[in-house]
Amino acid sequence: MNEATLFALCAVLLVGAGLYGLIVNPHPLRKILAFNVVGSGVFLLLGAIARRGAGAGFGGDPVPQALLITGIVVAFSATALAVALLLRLHDAAGSVTLASEVPPKVEPDAGSR
Amino acid sequence: MMEALNAGLALLLLALAVWTIVARDAFAAVAGFIAYGLLLTLAWVQLSGVDVALTEAAIGGGLTGALLIGAVGRLRDTEATARVERPKALTRALAALVAGAVTVALALCVLTLPDPAPTLAPDVAANIAATGVGNPITAVLLAFRAMDTLLEAIVLVFALIGVWSLAPDRAWGGRPGVRHVADPNGILAYIARVLPPIGIIVGMYIFWAGADHPGGKFQGATILAAMWLLVMMAGLTDAPPISRAWLRIGLVAGPLVFIAIGLAGAVTAGAFLAYPDGYAKPLIIVIELALMPTLALILALLLVGAPQRTIQR
Numbered sequence: 001m002n003e004a005t006l007f008a009l010c011a012v013l014l015v016g017a018g019l020y021g022l023i024v025n026p027h028p029l030r031k032i033l034a035f036n037v038v039g040s041g042v043f044l045l046l047g048a049i050a051r052r053g054a055g056a057g058f059g060g061d062p063v064p065q066a067l068l069i070t071g072i073v074v075a076f077s078a079t080a081l082a083v084a085l086l087l088r089l090h091d092a093a094g095s096v097t098l099a100s101e102v103p104p105k106v107e108p109d110a111g112s113r
Numbered sequence: 114m115m116e117a118l119n120a121g122l123a124l125l126l127l128a129l130a131v132w133t134i135v136a137r138d139a140f141a142a143v144a145g146f147i148a149y150g151l152l153l154t155l156a157w158v159q160l161s162g163v164d165v166a167l168t169e170a171a172i173g174g175g176l177t178g179a180l181l182i183g184a185v186g187r188l189r190d191t192e193a194t195a196r197v198e199r200p201k202a203l204t205r206a207l208a209a210l211v212a213g214a215v216t217v218a219l220a221l222c223v224l225t226l227p228d229p230a231p232t233l234a235p236d237v238a239a240n241i242a243a244t245g246v247g248n249p250i251t252a253v254l255l256a257f258r259a260m261d262t263l264l265e266a267i268v269l270v271f272a273l274i275g276v277w278s279l280a281p282d283r284a285w286g287g288r289p290g291v292r293h294v295a296d297p298n299g300i301l302a303y304i305a306r307v308l309p310p311i312g313i314i315v316g317m318y319i320f321w322a323g324a325d326h327p328g329g330k331f332q333g334a335t336i337l338a339a340m341w342l343l344v345m346m347a348g349l350t351d352a353p354p355i356s357r358a359w360l361r362i363g364l365v366a367g368p369l370v371f372i373a374i375g376l377a378g379a380v381t382a383g384a385f386l387a388y389p390d391g392y393a394k395p396l397i398i399v400i401e402l403a404l405m406p407t408l409a410l411i412l413a414l415l416l417v418g419a420p421q422r423t424i425q426r
Binding site: 003004005006007008009010012013014015016017018019020021023024025026027029030032033034036037040041044045047048049050051052053054055056057058059060061062063065066067068069070072073074075076077078079080081083084085086087088090091095096097099 | 115116119120123126127130131133134135139142143146149150153156157159160161162164165168169172173176177180181184185187188191192194195196198199200204205208209211212213215216219220223224226230231232233234235237238239249250252253254257258261262265268269272273275276279281329331411412415416418419421
């Protein structure tokens, strides 16, 4: 088995593991972590596909590799936004639960609007 | 020998990913995730993606890790409640079934990938001379698929606007994040004084070398952002108030220069983001020089977060 197939299969398992964590972990921060594991699995899969496209003197197809760099940066910005939303929820509600039966608490600064 | 190393690396990656998901303590999970991100860079090197490896180390492992560590500290009191909400065995079994089905389907796709693999590498090799840069990744990012990079820079600005818009009204316009206090004679403050000059040079070098070798503006900007964050965390400086005009101009300057050059290309070269013959390399350098400070500002401020300190009006 060459390294492209090996890491592609590794990537597939990472996606599966991350997907399981995304569904099962109740804490939103753990869901963000699991989502990042899924994302890195997708990136690794694309990286393995880029490796298969090696040619013309390049070790991998540079087009998907460039897309990967873009993707990693965008994934970071999305994670930062998700974490900011979560911290705001924590400040506003005092908890971060996603369960539907918990009554929503009033936002502390709602009166100032 | 190399195959055994690769297999070991893949197993270690899987083990760390599983640890990240099943660890009881959120801090332990994040620590696992950072190690996972750093190991992933080795996988990128094995897949001949050195540029991707640099980005992964700087952003995937470094910045994301710092972001999550900060969040874990602030959400510590919510972990006990979340443990009670753990789904029932049936839900977990169904989740495992769904995850397993997706894994098997993807694995089948991987094993039936076309051979020989479709590739754009020969096209890149045939046209790279026209761009004047030697690094094929930079040529793709700034010439062949410049639109992706432009949209990415705009997405980053939007993400920061999204983070800032989470500020409570009482803090709007103020400084983001918390004011860090550290011993002015401590080791952190010492490192924050000694390291930035070296870090800035390394960052600029990685940026400049990106034209012909692995590296580029993203990786360089991340190092600059890390240096700024270090100085902020040591309490030597504070994040600027988000209402400052210079800051806001700096955040949009990179994309605006990019768009301006793109529009100029529509007039002089016949297509948006096309470069006139012979001017590709200088224009690429102008775009990268304009984007780098914007990227460094955005990456650092995304990590700092939303303004939350009440300001007196």
